[in-house]
Amino acid sequence: MPNEFVTTDYLFTFVGMVLVLGLVVQFTKGLFKKTFNDWVVRAYAFSWAIVLVLVMYWHQGLFDAAVREIAITVLLALINAVIVTMATIGGYDVLADPKAEKRK
Numbered sequence: 404m405p406n407e408f409v410t411t412d413y414l415f416t417f418v419g420m421v422l423v424l425g426l427v428v429q430f431t432k433g434l435f436k437k438t439f440n441d442w443v444v445r446a447y448a449f450s451w452a453i454v455l456v457l458v459m460y461w462h463q464g465l466f467d468a469a470v471r472e473i474a475i476t477v478l479l480a481l482i483n484a485v486i487v488t489m490a491t492i493g494g495y496d497v498l499a500d501p502k503a504e505k506r507k
Contacts, residue, residue, distance in 0.1 A: 415459055417487070424452050424491045448491060452484040 413419040428448045435443050457480050460466065465476045 411462065414455070415463070417490075420452075420455060420459070420487050421490045421494065424448065424455060424487055425494065427451055428491065445488070445492060449484060449488045452488045452491070453480065456480045456484045456487065 409419065409423060414423055428444070428451060432444050432447065435447055457477075460476055460480055466473055468476070
């Protein structure tokens, strides 16, 4: 049984990335939520997601390639960061208030 809560191997999975992003954003979003709208918190979550994905890609050595491959890696990082952010925000909404009714 591992003693670590989060390892790099776990962080490199989709579930690990969503969990870590959710924890980081939930503990630090109070800095922005009182002053700004919800979209700022979402942008904050995305910025953390892009940092986590880029660090993961760097750790895996995906930036040790030609310029064309690095451009593709950055594009994939942006797509993966969007997916991780959407999963994190959606997961929090479901867990925090599952019976919430959205109004326009």
